[in-house]
Amino acid sequence: MDFLKILNMIEERDPEMSDRLNSRRKALRDFADLGKKLTMAAVPLAMGSMFQKAYGQSTTSVVDVLNYALTLEYLEYRFYEKALASAGLIPAGAPTAAITTIMNHEKAHVNFLKTAITGAGGTPVVEPKFDFSGGQGTGTGPFATAFTNYQLFLAVAQSLEDTGVRAYKGQAPNLVQQNAVLTAALNIHSVEARHAAHIRMMRKANGASVKPWITGKDSGIDNAVVQPIYNGEENTTQAGVDVKTLGSFSANAVTEAFDEPLTKEQVLAVATLFIAS
């Protein structure tokens, strides 16, 4: 009987237990080391109560995480591809160069993730059909003019990049035991953050009131549709400590200093706006 395996099974089966166990993963590792020396007589003392509480929930598999990321990367890649193909939208010179750099990264992420998924024995998701108007296929959503209105294009780009940062961040803890995949995901995550910062500065140069980082839960975008992408960013408490109390920092500075994750469900609620089928 593999003690670690049992603990992993319990984490998969019982979300409530998983919450407690996950946050104590380090303690569990130590515990598991002790487990090597455990006699079987001692194990059932804990096992009984764990299994009693167990109820079914499949864990998020690595392939699921990668396919989720792939969907978002497709969305970003095709968005920039269409924007660059829209004559007169993006000014020549630095803006076109920057958006091209970003599109190429998103395209590379798509290819990297497809390879990774196949390598992991999974099947890459089929690329969705997108509705970049944010109209779920109607083509008449709030961003219907994003490919003719440069300011709106940049606002949507910022929304997508900030979403990407929060989405990857939200999945990192699911990969804590998958070191190679975790490192790759982190190495994409920071690239999305670099994109977000640059897009934000492009918006600032065009008169928007934004910084490279996110202040409070302020989107800097005059459309309530994107607000769910920023909700929760106003958090100032990390690991139970209100960071404001640790020095003479403003609440704004503390919210900027920590980007917050989004769950898969929260991200998909936003991404669904852009998916036609």
Place this chain on the structure above:
Amino acid sequence: MNILKNTPSSLESNTGLLVKGVHRRSFLKWAGGTAAATSLILTGCKEDDPVIVAGEVNFGTGDNAVLNYAYALEQLEAAFYQRVIESQFSGITADERSLLTDIRDHEMAHREFFKAALGVNAIGGLEVDFSSIDFSKRESVLNAAKTFEDLGVAAYNGAGRFLTSPDLLAIAGKIVSVEARHAAYIRDLISNGTFADSTVIDANGLEMSKEPSAVLTAAAPFIKTKINAGTLA
């Protein structure tokens, strides 16, 4: 080593997160039956307390080592930006002053967070060496800032896999993207459009993360205090 006596305290000190004590205790309470049972059987627990050497800091072991590593880098960054704001380079614009002040505050918040999170396991204050930086010159300051920010991102990305706690991994993730935002901003100040160029991003579109040993070597010219990277070495 008596595990019955020592397990709770060694678990408490593993991350040093003060506020986690309650949860940890509830975990221990839940697992108490087994812990108590094992204590009767187990002997010879490994002693892994850091060896203290005069004049050096020791990152320690496990997740603490990763947190101390991050704490060291945040100390370096915070000290740097404090100097940047104290002695602003000539020709600094209002916008630059404002955003560089933001970055200073972010780094100080990161530093203080890690110090609090580590509690008694935190390394001491590092003595920095910025003698190679001319704080009166824009180019010198921004190039140093670029070095620190790119290094910070590469360091966090490269160290994620050493963390065993999903909670701590989540927090490291919250910080690294802010460092990446800083890096992009600083790079664009030096040369617009270099926010994610091929010196930091590979052909797959992935950030080129760095191992702790490479990061510490790169940071060494700026740190006087001798560092023992503990289990990260």
